[in-house]
Amino acid sequence: MTPSLSVSPRPAAWPVAVLLFSSSLWGLSWWPLKQFVAMGLSGPVLSLLAYGLVSLCTFMLLWRERAAWRSQTGLLLALALVGGWANTSFVYALMLGDVVRVMFLFYLSPVWSVLGGWLFLGERVRRRRIIAVALALTGLWFVIGGVRALQSPLSTADWLALSAGLAFAGNNLIARAAQAIPLRSKTVAVFLGCSVLALAAVLGQGAAVPAVSAPVLLAVLAYGFVWLLLATATWQYGVTHLESGRAGIVMVAELLVAVLSATWLGSEQMSPVEWLGSALIALAALVEATDAGEPGLPLVTVPKEST
Template identity: 35%
Template sequence: MYPVFALLIGASMWGVIWYPMRLLEGGGLGGVWLTLTLYAAAMVVSLPRTVRTIPEFARHPGLLTLLMLAAGWTNIAFVEAVLEGNIVRVLLLFYLSPLWATLMGGLFLRERITRVGFASLAIAMGGALLMLWNPLLDWPWPQGKPDWMALSSGFAFALSNVVVRKLQDISLAAKSLSVWAGVMIVAIAMIALFSIPMPHPAVSIFAAAVVLGVMGILLMTVLVQYGVTHMPVHRSAVIALVELVAGAISQQLLTNEVVTMREWIGGGLIVLGAYLSARASLSK
């Protein structure tokens, strides 16, 4: 039961962390620089425990490098999406990740996909097409940067979960170090590649970001990594859907953002597909 509780708590925290992130952005620290600050703080504080795991990277250098890149993009794209997009819409598109996890779990982990599993993929994809339907194009297509970021973040999240599950002989501390280092590497590369100027927020804003990195990002990463490591990919991906509940409630309480009926229906199909996927995996 401990992995379930860990994942539930971690996912719930992910559902509400968008709010302090937006406050920090309003204070002058946003985007890639915000993500870099949060994860650098988490990694530095964790080093007394995680630095001892560096020799483990020699066991599976390829897979751990893939985990770093996937986790790096997952978190950078997620932060960009929640800073700019409608929270519930972003979370729903992000949680197409069970669909990607089902496909990748079958491909890389040889987890058998049942007929119910295939049905869940069809239902979830139908929901995504409905949510992404663009009236101007008469075609389902992401409607701006937040949609693209949410979709790609969910795909990268599913990939990182599959890799975490495959790395059974790698410690939780080493996996967590991979996530934090991966975010920093991808963030620094983006800053250099796109010449993103350094912000100059007040010291209090920077200090608040450091605290959020330690008390939020570090704790959430450890909880999610622990849960994912000790559960099948399908089950962990679906239990993490509690993030949607936390995100929907916090959005209603803290913003004036509106979710259209079409988005609710499409999101409902995504959640239904994820639920059926979980039942299919648990029945094995």
């Protein structure tokens, strides 16, 4: 007896729209993070408070759905670890470093997504997708300064951003493979992973959690239960219902939102060459997001037995 899947198709337009919404939230996330830095919170402490409080309140959802994900427990644990690292390292990098540089280093993730989908999931890398990746990488090269970017060593924020991008792509692959795991369980698992990793970072630093005033605690609660929960749930939905390579490139919209908002709302400036790079990255996202050459991933998979 071997398991087979009975599926109901769903157009890819809706998952793309949801993923674009999630990417916009993540792209704007630098702003509340910088506010928390001004309040005296570090990346690990903020992650511990925000993700930890949400995890405590939503753990029962994960436990209630244990019958659905029991057959893919290993994938659920991998999702918690990889997705947890993607979130916590991304948050910490944005709090430590320059927003634009962190975002562009992080956004090597589309390359990892395309390569990982090809290597581990057998996804076809078609000509259109190769063009999109080439456009994104060319734009990235322009934005980080070309050869000049290689002349300065990478900082802690840079390494965190690079590792977050790699983990982000890994999360996409795992979420796509773990079709038996409900969306709510995936979301809660990532929050639990973030909580555990943040706790390990706080303990590793040997620093006590600072006293948090009521207004700051309320701000952290709002950030965790509204911003992070919504961004993570829509992220998991999008990457579950799209090929990992396509999802990785669509999420380049996050980069554009971050760069534009950091330029308009923050103190960061971009040169004409950097604007050219951003335009190429935008074009790459458009090329991929408007590709109707392949169907979307099934919305529901129902295992059945066949001989």
